[in-house]
Amino acid sequence: xxxxxxxxxxxxxxxxxxxxxxxxxxxxxxxxxxxxxxxxxxxxxxxxxxxxxxxxxxxxxxxxxxxxxxxxxxxxxxxxxxxxxxxxxxxxxxxxxxxxxxxxxxxxxxxxxxxxxxxxxxxxxxxxxxxxxxxxxxxxxxxxxxxxxxxxxxxxxxxxxxxxxxxxxxxxxxxxxxxxxxxxxxxxxxxxxxxxxxxxxxxxxxxxxxxxxxxxxxxxxxxxxxxxxxxxxxxxxxxxxxxxxxxxxxxxxxxxxxxxxxxxxxxxxxxxxxxxxxxxxxxxxxxxxxxxxxxxxxxxxxxxxxxxxxxxxxxxxxxxxxxxxxxxxxxxxxxxxxxxxxxxxxxxxxxxxxxxxxxxxxxxxxxxxxxxxxxxxxxxxxxxxxxxxxxxxxxxxxxxxxxxxxxxxxxxxxxxxxxxxxxxxxxxxxxxxxxxxxxxxxxxxxxxxxxxxxxxxxxxxxxxxxxxxxxxxxxxxxxxxxxxxxxxxxxxxxxxxxxxxxxxxxxxxxxxxxxxxxxxxxxxxxxxxxxxxxxxxxxxxxxxxxxxxxxxxxxxxxxxxxxxxxxxxxxxxxxxxxxxxxxxxxxxxxxxxxxxxxxxxxxxxxxxxxxxxxxxxxxxx
Amino acid sequence: xxxxxxxxxxxxxxxxxxxxxxxxxxxxxxxxxxxxxxxxxxxxxxxxxxxxxxxxxxxxxxxxxxxxxxxxxxxxxxxxxxxxxxxxxxxxxxxxxxxxxxxxxxxxxxxxxxxxxxxxxxxxxxxxxxxxxxxxxxxxxxxxxxxxxxxxxxxxxxxxxxxxxxxxxxxxxxxxxxxxxxxxxxxxxxxxxxxxxxxxxxxxxxxxxxxxxxxxxxxxxxxxxxxxxxxxxxxxxxxxxxxxxxxxxxxxxxxxxxxxxxxxxxxxxxxxxxxxxxxxxxxxxxxxxxxxxxxxxxxxxxxxxxxxxxxxxxxxxxxxxxxxxxxxxxxxxxxxxxxxxxxx
Numbered sequence: 001x002x003x004x005x006x007x008x009x010x011x012x013x014x015x016x017x018x019x020x021x022x023x024x025x026x027x028x029x030x031x032x033x034x035x036x037x038x039x040x041x042x043x044x045x046x047x048x049x050x051x052x053x054x055x056x057x058x059x060x061x062x063x064x065x066x067x068x069x070x071x072x073x074x075x076x077x078x079x080x081x082x083x084x085x086x087x088x089x090x091x092x093x094x095x096x097x098x099x100x101x102x103x104x105x106x107x108x109x110x111x112x113x114x115x116x117x118x119x120x121x122x123x124x125x126x127x128x129x130x131x132x133x134x135x136x137x138x139x140x141x142x143x144x145x146x147x148x149x150x151x152x153x154x155x156x157x158x159x160x161x162x163x164x165x166x167x168x169x170x171x172x173x174x175x176x177x178x179x180x181x182x183x184x185x186x187x188x189x190x191x192x193x194x195x196x197x198x199x200x201x202x203x204x205x206x207x208x209x210x211x212x213x214x215x216x217x218x219x220x221x222x223x224x225x226x227x228x229x230x231x232x233x234x235x236x237x238x239x240x241x242x243x244x245x246x247x248x249x250x251x252x253x254x255x256x257x258x259x260x261x262x263x264x265x266x267x268x269x270x271x272x273x274x275x276x277x278x279x280x281x282x283x284x285x286x287x288x289x290x291x292x293x294x295x296x297x298x299x300x301x302x303x304x305x306x307x308x309x310x311x312x313x314x315x316x317x318x319x320x321x322x323x324x325x326x327x328x329x330x331x332x333x334x335x336x337x338x339x340x341x342x343x344x345x346x347x348x349x350x351x352x353x354x355x356x357x358x359x360x361x362x363x364x365x366x367x368x369x370x371x372x373x374x375x376x377x378x379x380x381x382x383x384x385x386x387x388x389x390x391x392x393x394x395x396x397x398x399x400x401x402x403x404x405x406x407x408x409x410x411x412x413x414x415x416x417x418x419x420x421x422x423x424x425x426x427x428x429x430x431x432x433x434x435x436x437x438x439x440x441x442x443x444x445x446x447x448x449x450x451x452x453x454x455x456x457x458x459x460x461x462x463x464x465x466x467x468x469x470x471x472x473x474x475x476x477x478x479x480x481x482x483x484x485x486x487x488x489x490x491x492x493x494x495x496x497x498x499x500x501x502x503x504x505x506x507x508x509x510x511x512x513x514x515x516x517x518x519x520x521x522x523x524x525x526x527x528x529x530x531x532x533x534x535x536x537x538x539x540x541x542x543x544x545x546x547x548x549x550x551x552x553x554x555x556x557x558x559x560x561x562x563x564x565x566x567x568x569x570x571x572x573x574x575x576x577x578x579x580x581x582x583x584x585x586x587x588x589x590x591x592x593x594x595x596x597x598x599x600x601x602x603x604x605x606x607x608x609x610x611x612x613x614x615x616x617x618x619x620x621x
Numbered sequence: 622x623x624x625x626x627x628x629x630x631x632x633x634x635x636x637x638x639x640x641x642x643x644x645x646x647x648x649x650x651x652x653x654x655x656x657x658x659x660x661x662x663x664x665x666x667x668x669x670x671x672x673x674x675x676x677x678x679x680x681x682x683x684x685x686x687x688x689x690x691x692x693x694x695x696x697x698x699x700x701x702x703x704x705x706x707x708x709x710x711x712x713x714x715x716x717x718x719x720x721x722x723x724x725x726x727x728x729x730x731x732x733x734x735x736x737x738x739x740x741x742x743x744x745x746x747x748x749x750x751x752x753x754x755x756x757x758x759x760x761x762x763x764x765x766x767x768x769x770x771x772x773x774x775x776x777x778x779x780x781x782x783x784x785x786x787x788x789x790x791x792x793x794x795x796x797x798x799x800x801x802x803x804x805x806x807x808x809x810x811x812x813x814x815x816x817x818x819x820x821x822x823x824x825x826x827x828x829x830x831x832x833x834x835x836x837x838x839x840x841x842x843x844x845x846x847x848x849x850x851x852x853x854x855x856x857x858x859x860x861x862x863x864x865x866x867x868x869x870x871x872x873x874x875x876x877x878x879x880x881x882x883x884x885x886x887x888x889x890x891x892x893x894x895x896x897x898x899x900x901x902x903x904x905x906x907x908x909x910x911x912x913x914x915x916x917x918x919x920x921x922x923x924x925x926x927x928x929x930x931x932x933x934x935x936x937x938x939x940x941x942x943x944x945x946x947x948x949x950x951x952x953x954x955x956x957x958x959x960x961x962x963x964x965x
């Protein structure tokens with residue numbers, strides 16, 4: 001061990017300015033061709049959108065806590081509310097106020113009195129939001145989170161930054177296309193902001209017809225915005241495919257790529273093949289809405305179920321656009337922080353590709369209750385289950401990687417462990433929705449809401465945060481406070497479970513999603529009150545966790561220690577350039593020996609002087 | 622038709638704590654009480670899946686906990702122990718076992734679904750129509766009700782469509798859900814096994830009052846459904862036109878968009894409408910007399926009130942003369958303070 005020849009530490013050389021300081025002023029950022037700066041700009045934009053979408057989430061959850069707080073059990077049955085409607089004009093009448101002028105009581109036949117509560121529309125109690133505002137809030141929450149945050153999140157922000165570094169390259173294959181992709185993302189954001197400030201959107205992020213073609217909210221603006229964002233996504237995908245094919249260094253064969261690169265490759269294939277379908281579909285909505293083209297609206301001779309097929313043909317594969325890169329990050333984190341070679345590399349790599357391909361064939365599982373044929377439902381259910389196998393393989397492989405390792409519970413690893421648990425719950429509850437008989441009951445209830453939040457937030461966003469904490473020292477050159485980082489991860493983990501686990505119970509017991517007001521269900525379902533309160537409390541806890549994570553990361557910019565090139569002890573190439581890297585990334589092209597393996601962590605050596613690691617050159621093994 | 626509270630088996634008013642533990646009710650922790658012939662198969666599959674999921678989740682948690690405790694960095698453990706980086710047999714094992722489990726799950730789920738979607742040939746048919754934000758249940762007599770009344774222990778087939786956007790009929794107690802799609806018919810069926818009253822909800826987002834699009838399923842005891850249907854079908858004969866009109870106002874979906882308290886909803890209020898001067902969207906104005914009301918019910922887009930969008934579905938052919946007259950009488954009875962000429 002003592003006889004090793006210490007490689008000269010790259011940081012010790014005369015270094016060019018790092019990419020953050022190579023060029024000054026706003027224009028040097030907005031029109032840069034540097035993949036790292038584009039990645040950082042994406043990151044800022046995506047985190048800002050996350051804040052916006054998060055504010056809507058808190059609005060929704062706060063609103064939904066109120067019926068639980070103001071409802072008095074046993075009083076909304078029969079005539080109380082209907083009386084309130086008839087005599088109480090504009091006053092917000094608390095549900096259950098009993099009026100003496102019970103006009104509704106004259107509803108003749110007895111059965112009418114018994115059912116009056118459901119027949120006369122109660123004046124909606126004055127909660128935080130009106131129904132119109134609530135519908136806009138959940139629509140914008142979904143649309144912003146999906147189109148602006150989760151789809152571009154990992155590939156465009158982290159992938160952009162890390163992919164060329166992992167390949168030892170100077171940049172992506174098409175730097176100008178990369179910049180254009182970011183500019184399109186910005187334009188898409190502007191469209192969504194226009195929607196937000198000019199009346200909003202109330203269709204739900206799914207734009208189901210004929211609701212979307214008949215509502216008078218800003219559907220056209222929103223679909224054009226999503227159309228543009230689609231192109232942004234396609235360009236990123238094309239760029240990554242070309243980069244991975246052509247910019248791998250000599251000696252890095254396909255099976256020596258880091259698994260994050262594999263996952264970005266699988267993601268890019270979906271982005272390029274599926275997103276055009278969304279673009280066409282959204283364009284058809286705009287044409288139908290503005291020019292009366294009869295595609296989806298039955299009044300014009302169209303078919304609303306056709307829209308669902310078109311929409312989910314993109315939007316289900318899009319789920320894998322969201323989750324695959326997250327799985328790639330987790331493979332990196334689990335291996336690095338267990339100081340172990342990733343277990344079953346090929347199974348993990350192939351499972352990414354398998355998920356990408358099978359993901360194209362399962363869209364109909366969103367439509368088991370839509371009236372599609374029984375045969376179609378059967379086939380889609382069977383194919384849906386086939387996707388669960390590669391996902392399960394990954395989870396077992398991650399656990400096997402930890403076996404006999406040297407597990408270090410630093411912040412990124414905490415996020416990785418949180419991912420495995422949360423994605424585990426999200427994936428396992430997917431079984432209930434893939435099985436036909438149970439899906440009929442659970443479809444469009446809070447069970448579905450909980451399921452996809454476990455996957456999207458507990459999966460993708462937690463992986464994104466893990467990756468962000470992992471590559472943060474590389475991006476900024478600063479180390480953050482690890483204790484604070486772990487506290488953030490813990491709070492987010494607890495908050496997510498408190499928010500979404502109660503929603504499983506809400507859903508199985510019959511609470512539909514997208515309900516402005518559930519107070520009329522409370523008499524029969526008193527448990528809805530407590531479950532909704534727990535969920536709202538969890539949302540605030542999650543928000544606190546995110547604030548702690550933000551303080552941790554942003555604080556490091558001011559107070560953080562300088563980061564060494566390789567702070568975690570990973571063997572892949574992005575850790576062999578300085579932190580932060582110079583504009584052209586590597587001071588000298590990294591040497592890829594025949595024995596190169598991004599997971600060969602036995603060659604990683606700690607250097608107390610820089611408090612970082614370096615990788616022994618394994619020219620001869 | 623009154624319901625004897627003692628027979629409403631699944632209804633228990635919540636206790637004042639409204640705690641989240643649903644122990645005060647029948648049903649299990651996860652599922653509400655079940656009331657149809659196909660529900661038990663769904664529940665069985667649900668609990669099977671629940672235990673499978675719980676097993677695998679606990680397996681993951683246990684392994685993770687053990688590994689963290691045994692292999693975490695601590696004094697004396699600064700390097701990993703050698704272990705293989707892959708093992709084909711192990712990896713095949715944890716691919717094949719889950720595969721066999723999910724094939725079984727798929728098969729059970731598919732069988733339950735086929736039962737749910739295949740009505741027996743002798744089913745009693747009720748037509749269901751959805752309209753923002755109201756349910757219409759049309760019985761073979763032609764009578765339309767806002768709630769779904771059915772006899773117990775008899776297969777009921779629902780033939781459904783929507784008059785505007787997509788809705789979805791959801792009866793949690795029957796584990797039943799099916800979309801109502803404009804421009805086509807969908808169908809589903811169930812057989813209730815227990816007399817009582819159950820919730821019926823709209824599960825497909827349909828706009829502002831989506832969460833108010835509720836109805837009841839009333840399952841009648843043997844022999845009582847027929848009596849109820851005959852009595853209900855004749856309600857026009859037993860009531861004054863104003864009273865009958867009030868019922869139609871609710872049953873025909875008017876109440877969803879037209880208030881009777883003066884507040885504007887999706888459509889203009891009915892309070893004080895009769896005899897008033899109505900400003901139209903094209904700038905002209907018209908007196909709201911019987912003919913105006915009649916035309917606005919049958920062909921709503923003919924004269925659109927200023928400030929409102931033309932989105933009411935036409936009722937031409939849906940209401941007979943007697944019902945139109947009753948509705949108009951009801952609207953005439955809604956005099957506002959001003960139109961009544963004084964305050965009270």
